[in-house]
Amino acid sequence: MFTKDHHSSRIRAAVESLAAAPPQIPGHIIDSWLRCMRDYDLDPDALPEACIVPRIDLESRQYKLAQVLNEAKAEMTNLVQQIAGSSYAIMLADADGVVMNCLGDPGFTHAASKAGMMSGAVWSERHQGTNGMGTALLEKRPTVVQRYEHFLFRNTGLTCAAAPIFDTDGKVLAVLDVSGETHLAPRHVLDLVSMSVHAIENRIFVKCFQGKRFMHFHSRPEFVGTLSAGILALDEDDCILGATRHAQLQLDVEARALIGQPLERFFNVSFESLSREVVRPNRQITPVFDARLGRRFFAFGAEPGARIIVPAGAVVRVSPSFAQPNQNYMEGANPRSPLQQLQYGPDAAMTRIIAAATRVLERDVPILLRGETGTGKEMFAKALHRSSRRADCPFVAINCASIPEALIEAELFGYKSGAFTGASKEGQRGKIFQANGGTLFLDEIGDMPFALQARLLRVLEEREVTPLGSETPVGIDIRLVSATHCDLLAKIESREFREDLYYRLQGLTLMLPPLRERGDRRELIAHLLRREQSDGVALSMTPELLDALDSYRWPGNVRQLRNVLRTMVALRSADLLTLEDLPPEIAQCLVPRSAMQDCVQNADLELNPLKSAEREALLQVLHAARWNISTVARQLDVGRNTLYRKLERLHIDLSNAKKPLKP
Numbered sequence: 001m002f003t004k005d006h007h008s009s010r011i012r013a014a015v016e017s018l019a020a021a022p023p024q025i026p027g028h029i030i031d032s033w034l035r036c037m038r039d040y041d042l043d044p045d046a047l048p049e050a051c052i053v054p055r056i057d058l059e060s061r062q063y064k065l066a067q068v069l070n071e072a073k074a075e076m077t078n079l080v081q082q083i084a085g086s087s088y089a090i091m092l093a094d095a096d097g098v099v100m101n102c103l104g105d106p107g108f109t110h111a112a113s114k115a116g117m118m119s120g121a122v123w124s125e126r127h128q129g130t131n132g133m134g135t136a137l138l139e140k141r142p143t144v145v146q147r148y149e150h151f152l153f154r155n156t157g158l159t160c161a162a163a164p165i166f167d168t169d170g171k172v173l174a175v176l177d178v179s180g181e182t183h184l185a186p187r188h189v190l191d192l193v194s195m196s197v198h199a200i201e202n203r204i205f206v207k208c209f210q211g212k213r214f215m216h217f218h219s220r221p222e223f224v225g226t227l228s229a230g231i232l233a234l235d236e237d238d239c240i241l242g243a244t245r246h247a248q249l250q251l252d253v254e255a256r257a258l259i260g261q262p263l264e265r266f267f268n269v270s271f272e273s274l275s276r277e278v279v280r281p282n283r284q285i286t287p288v289f290d291a292r293l294g295r296r297f298f299a300f301g302a303e304p305g306a307r308i309i310v311p312a313g314a315v316v317r318v319s320p321s322f323a324q325p326n327q328n329y330m331e332g333a334n335p336r337s338p339l340q341q342l343q344y345g346p347d348a349a350m351t352r353i354i355a356a357a358t359r360v361l362e363r364d365v366p367i368l369l370r371g372e373t374g375t376g377k378e379m380f381a382k383a384l385h386r387s388s389r390r391a392d393c394p395f396v397a398i399n400c401a402s403i404p405e406a407l408i409e410a411e412l413f414g415y416k417s418g419a420f421t422g423a424s425k426e427g428q429r430g431k432i433f434q435a436n437g438g439t440l441f442l443d444e445i446g447d448m449p450f451a452l453q454a455r456l457l458r459v460l461e462e463r464e465v466t467p468l469g470s471e472t473p474v475g476i477d478i479r480l481v482s483a484t485h486c487d488l489l490a491k492i493e494s495r496e497f498r499e500d501l502y503y504r505l506q507g508l509t510l511m512l513p514p515l516r517e518r519g520d521r522r523e524l525i526a527h528l529l530r531r532e533q534s535d536g537v538a539l540s541m542t543p544e545l546l547d548a549l550d551s552y553r554w555p556g557n558v559r560q561l562r563n564v565l566r567t568m569v570a571l572r573s574a575d576l577l578t579l580e581d582l583p584p585e586i587a588q589c590l591v592p593r594s595a596m597q598d599c600v601q602n603a604d605l606e607l608n609p610l611k612s613a614e615r616e617a618l619l620q621v622l623h624a625a626r627w628n629i630s631t632v633a634r635q636l637d638v639g640r641n642t643l644y645r646k647l648e649r650l651h652i653d654l655s656n657a658k659k660p661l662k663p
Ligand SMILES: Nc1ncnc2c1ncn2[C@@H]1O[C@H](COP(=O)(O)OP(=O)(O)OP(=O)(O)O)[C@@H](O)[C@H]1O
Pocket: 342, 371, 372, 373, 374, 375, 376, 377, 378, 379, 380, 443, 483, 485, 558, 559, 560, 562
């Protein structure tokens, strides 16, 4: 145990006379201490303020790193389970050392956030001195930093194990870290972190080359299909499209020398000869030879669509039929924009409105969002803003229904000092001006006082605001998004809403579907439940509960669903939620599942006998699989999209099938 003085004199002595540094201090730690003193001018005793990036910066970094974060999620949850019970935080930071995601032991993550271990905190070496994430990013290799190896005395309570995540060209994308106050066996933890990093890299690789053929290989047969195996992605002509880091290591060739080359230049096999083995019940591996050096490897080939082995550390503990995120929607070769992330699975209405909004994203078209309360209109407006080039400028929301009528004018347009009794001396910039360069979201626009509507219209037409008490207009550049749950046409009819303003607001009107009509409801439930498990505890639910939540009518839409899940999580007796956890007011409204089938049986159909028989057969399979589309797709060995097309052709309407007959 060192005192503060001891700690800093030990570092200074080691840096000043490298030869005299105690041998137990590893070389990479001394190198890092040197950088801290000479390059960053840090003081071991200093207590610098934790550096936290602004929220908007964090969100844009998370957006850029979306694919890595998506693929890392499951692995981080695995890690949580593997080191459960210790006081630790598991963090993923981007290549600049900014923490993107932080999970861990609930007791510790609270204390950890005080030590700056939280989303948005910067753990680069420059900011925090020698530390797991910052030093691993610079060293570009898995790194342990134990207590007094930290440069800043204030971090010496921690032990960190971190490993960088690379892309296939060797560029560092991010870093995964486990940091704790307890003295975890650091080498063991580093092994776990390194395994998770390999699993994440493999997942990203497989996702990037989705639909391609893969060859898995290793020099030892027992390692084929494990994390240490190499994976090559191949096109139909056996040409190499990509290679994982392990593939490059084993072949001792860099990606750029592999890509575009025929497979036969490196192995004495064709993909055909390998994949023939895969159809056998027990996946066989085939001995193959390195075409250049004659070394022996073992390999198997996986056809596109075949279940690809993405070796992972441990299996995530979720109930087997709990809706997993729909792979096609949650992930993809390209990161999804914040708008696209609002869709969790197949749903025609969401696809349509997201596509329409994306088309006008960079055009000066005002958007009017309609939809029942709680359908996510404000979330949609925010996502629209974050997906556009205005993302770095303000998003300003104003709820026209909740501001007293007397204040709304000042709130919107601002005022000069002394404009009215009670006005502040300095005056105030109105919300419209605050949104300059960004997005102004007018929620509950139907409740805007009639008299004000004319002023708003003028602002929109002339693109300038004149604060109360002023005569000088100020030019503005805003994107306008408004929202309402009421029928504006009826309000126009009753002379409560100006028709000219209505047409000015609705350059594009988008109707958000109620939750009960969304085809991605089950995936949305799964997503919201995952959001509630921020303390790192893996929550799951029984299939019965998922069915029940799926079939409820949700008058309060996504807001109500989120609140119900939040309550269930808070009051739960175990991490596996069951029907018992349902709030009574929801449980009372449920209808037995058998009653739900009628609507699909009695559809008014015009199908030929063959199609009718196919429909019957498919209904039976769906029924047996509890209407789980992924299960059915797997059983029938077709893709989910093909299955959805088939359902449509055979007039099987899933959302009807699952809806209760009465709310
Ligand atoms: N697509 C979504 N994904 C995750 N959560 C959502 C989604 N849509 C809505 N929510 C949740 O529901 C809550 C309500 O959403 P939001 O305020 O955007 O709805 P709204 O339609 O604007 O409601 P209101 O009409 O009552 O103002 C949000 O706080 C959010 O937690």
